Amino acid sequence: MPRAYADAVQLVEKEARRRRAAFMSNSETCSIFNACDRAISESIYSPISTPEFDTSAMDGFALSSVATHDASSGSPVTFEVKGTTTAGDEPHSTLDDPRDGVPPCVEIMTGAPFPVGEDGDQFDCCVPVEEVTLVQNKLSNRRYMTLSKPAQWRQHRRVAGGDFGQNDRIIEVGERINAQHIMAMASVGLTKIPVMRKPRVAIFSTGCELLSSQETSHRFMIHDANGPYLTTILTKYGADVDFRGIVHDNPTAMENALLEALDEEKYDIILTSGAVSAGRCDMVPGVIDSIGGRKVFHKVAVKPGHPLLFSVLQEETAAFFGLPGNPVAAAACLRFFVLPYLRSLQSQPPEQPHPARLQVPKSTRPVLSFRKDADIFRPAILSPCGQFVQIIEDHSPGKTKPFMHANCWVHIPSGVDQICDGAAVEIYPRDFV
Amino acid sequence: MPRAYADAVQLVEKEARRRRAAFMSNSETCSIFNACDRAISESIYSPISTPEFDTSAMDGFALSSVATHDASSGSPVTFEVKGTTTAGDEPHSTLDDPRDGVPPCVEIMTGAPFPVGEDGDQFDCCVPVEEVTLVQNKLSNRRYMTLSKPAQWRQHRRVAGGDFGQNDRIIEVGERINAQHIMAMASVGLTKIPVMRKPRVAIFSTGCELLSSQETSHRFMIHDANGPYLTTILTKYGADVDFRGIVHDNPTAMENALLEALDEEKYDIILTSGAVSAGRCDMVPGVIDSIGGRKVFHKVAVKPGHPLLFSVLQEETAAFFGLPGNPVAAAACLRFFVLPYLRSLQSQPPEQPHPARLQVPKSTRPVLSFRKDADIFRPAILSPCGQFVQIIEDHSPGKTKPFMHANCWVHIPSGVDQICDGAAVEIYPRDFV
Structure with a gap:
């Protein structure tokens, strides 16, 4: 019986909290010119009132x-x-x-x-x-x-003090610094900003079918979409990402690759994509077991992304996410499991969804049906006014083209089997604020 | 008589178009792992259909x-x-x-x-x-x-071809590459991505009142908020930004600083903030004139930001924007003049505003009044559902604290002197997509 999404994400956040103190003890400072998008490591209060004089x-x-x-x-x-x-x-x-x-x-x-x-x-x-x-x-x-x-x-x-008062809060510990925080902090004279060190993530793509420049290839192989995509999203989120390449479906090769990454003792998260289900080639769960990983859960009642494996490789530092290989399934697991882990690690509150109204195309019947036994995350298109959302119909965890046109995800909780045109749904923007 | 906003922004876009061919002739390639947020330098079509086989x-x-x-x-x-x-x-x-x-x-x-x-x-x-x-x-x-x-x-x-068809368009010249484009391009085997070179921008802050580490200071000076803010926004937009420091209100110092930047022959845009109005210390217009700048316009009917100066310093390359010194005025001019220049330079269509409904706090009367003789840009807060927007009341071009809480701008066109609660207004998100 796969685990319910709400339970699974709570376990993810709980594991992140266990590593939070160690993670946050390594804060650093950076120039205000480079501080945008970093997570602030302590709440900042204005040291002066501004203007300081009339x-x-x-x-x-x-x-x-x-x-x-x-x-x-x-x-x-x-x-x-x-x-x-x-x-x-x-x-x-x-x-x-x-x-x-x-x-x-x-x-x-x-x-x-x-x-x-x-x-x-x-x-x-x-x-x-x-x-x-x-x-x-x-x-x-x-x-x-x-x-x-x-x-x-x-x-x-x-008048002096008409803008910031002394000790006015500018930003709260964990918040992601935006450009307006930069303006505010600069205006009160802050130039070195205390930030958390960037979370460090190692990424492996797995599969004998993945073309890699080092290997002999033939025309029945495919290109790796997950390595570049996962690297891009995590980098945008503010992580230091090492894409460590493609590993074939070979337990020894996989073990060696993971142990090598662990030996560097620097990663907060190690990610793989592919080989995590229950098929003959799905060696990731066995390898994680054999290198002593503590399994937190394997398989979640979500679609796409149900084969997800979440383990702990080093109690002090490294969490492991085994993401599915289908690109849209990997993207959903990144968005709804890995980012919540990183938010929790950095003392950020869980992301809140935005409300929107479901819009069903006129050509179809005005009710969409869903399976009830899973939380469903569907790529969708939010209208420019931010009010209406259309779920992309021609979708599949393996298809990158329909996903390319999406600008948000719709979350349909388990237990919901029908949603009517005009009903309220919860959406998460494509990227993240 | 200051120039109308619509006219002024058309002049800005026209000047950018004159430099577009030269700018775009310098495209480069970058790894797909680093291509996110870059502007693509040619439209990309899928070289294969995917999957390539059943x-x-x-x-x-x-x-x-x-x-x-x-x-x-x-x-x-x-x-x-x-x-x-x-x-x-x-x-x-x-x-x-x-x-x-x-x-x-x-x-x-x-x-x-x-x-x-x-x-x-x-x-x-x-x-x-x-x-x-x-x-x-x-x-x-x-x-x-x-x-x-x-x-x-x-x-x-x-089935083969069920995702991308051969020659399906993935991204159009000038578009900003997002994470989903990365996934799509990776899935069809593209690893080196043709991108425009980053626009290069030099920024100076001006004013004897600005504290700078090199200078003797006293307690009647202030901190420079514009240098860090303008650098941050332009860097996020995808420019290579050099903050070249603080220049005092001294025409010779200003001339030397600008000529030094021009001598490097690399900047697409040179920006200053401050000293651009008509006061005794506002030496920027005179300096731009004395170094041979071709003035396109000085003063625009916008609030905030009316002192804006737009000139051309080198016909082939360098445009000049003299932004006002008040931080929120500088931010508005960056958002509504400098970014349109960069969009046009990179063959990107003008940004389209989003519709929202004005929400007036219950404690005030249900109509907001505006002066009719200018286009007004007001920091505002868009509700999480994206439907309602509240203009920040306690605002001033010089105040950074109210601006910090804004997440968008409301644009009130000239000629509009009253807007009722619930009326449709046009908004621009804080950052940019």
Whole structure:
């Protein structure tokens, strides 16, 4: 009796949790320029509040809004320009008394700090340069500025702490760093980012039928689609992947290949594809047994992918997944067993599916039927609006062409034997966020 | 009068088209293991049809279904097992006459080629091993197999050409290669993939206020968020990015920095952020003019991002984008001007927005207002179902914290001044597909 999917994936996550502490004890730092898509190894809180000081949002003049209250075109108000502050300058500091009763202002550029005045309101706001008239007194060489409408208190002033507060959380341990995290962390001055080391995965493709450049070949062999596909997805996920080549259906060769990988003592996961069912050539379960693997489960009630084998090869480190050989079955097992293992290993919560409405083509009857005894994962096409999903009809675990057109998976839980047009289903995007 | 967004982006795409032929003449090949996310440099058609030969979908026995038509539990039918074929073997070939009237069968494993018989139907189908009884004659050492129900014509047979047909298109010139393309190309035997060279981009951050490790600093400076963010997004997009550091607001320093980058004669795009508006410190437009740049436009009716400058520095190669300094404005200009340039350069069609329904929080009035004189790009949050989008209210081009929570942009075309709760809007995902 194969194991139910929900049970199997729980066992996968549990085994990953047993290795999590050891995995996470090896965190490292990387430059913020290379940190995108890495898993953060500790929650990050902003060390400062930003902006750290009040700055001008415009090019203009810092002045007291109170002094402008009576300004009008008939009765403009004049300020003496005491200096200029640009972004990157320290703030202008003036304690001058108003000369001849003319209040002071300071020319101030976007991003520049506000002047430090006698009190907090001596330069509370910025009047944009477009709204004033400038006059230079040729005798005294003093500059004056005139405006003809009142300014609002603190207008065009970006207040310190208006963006990040000190200790605001930016990202939580385990989260995958995205570009906006990069912007946020950079803006608060973080340049070396603590990240988990990349999970390390070894991949073998198995089968005498697989063409490999080292071997004599004949026209009844096939090309290996699994090695490149599994390597690509795991690399995109953020793993360090070694594709270790094709192994023939020969227990000794398989044993040697696995032992060689284990001897390097670096892999978190070793994967094979093919030779994992119960046929005469399916030597993977026996080989894993003979090299001392602890079997967690073999065969799961999922379609495609039921022959899946999950074992532990080294208690501290290396898990083993024996994926089926059919490319779409291998892809489903990678998506719904191996990635959950990696998520759990890195303290990431399980992926949540998205809801969508099943759309059945008009040409067929409006109900799709499924076998009830397995969880079914079917390649499907989500509409651009993200609302409707069509299951690809012409599918087979061995066919790569229909799978190429899919952009998501639909998950049909076991026990469901019919789904009507328009019913809610759960989908998982092709890639992963 | 700033230029309308639609006009501006057309000019951007037109300039990219002028450089497309030169850009695309430098394609290269890369291993299929590293080809994901690269832009393909020529349309790829399958060189073969797959499978190339008929194979078994099960472990079982290849035989003539006609010979089983009368089989029943009361009257089982017996076949002599003439041999075994596993995946990777050449097909069994037998021209033996049936011995003693006992028809022949061949043990055949999943993925193995069907036997070549006297005619096409001598071994048309496969009967799974679970459905037969095996008997060995100890005297003759011959093996026999008995089954007790009829088999269907061609059952469990994967027919040659059932997946890819020869010359089926896999991917079209310019498309970004995804993991499923990798699977498909691998399955038809492609190992070296023709890809465009990566676009090369130089990035400078400008501003005396930016802290840089080489400079003396004081507490009224800020951290550069644009360098790491722009580098990250462009790298994810598939560009080779050189962040060339921080340049102070000094025309000579800026000129030297740009000329040095141009002298390397390798960049498709040179980007700056900051100093591009009309203020006293905004020296970028003048510097681009003084080094002979051909201005295509300066200032666009978009919010954020209106100060954008787009010029051509070298007619054959280098385009220049002067992005605004506020991080969210720089991000919007990257997303809606620079990426369209790169798409056009690589023969990719313009990105199509996705539809979604605007969701206005219940606490506010059910209509959002916008200024009509610009195309507006607002960071927003798309619901997990992909159907509803909420515009982030507490936003500003200078604030990185609200932007961090966005997962998409909403585009509000100029001329629209109000949008009601539930109205259709166009969104662009945070990253890009």
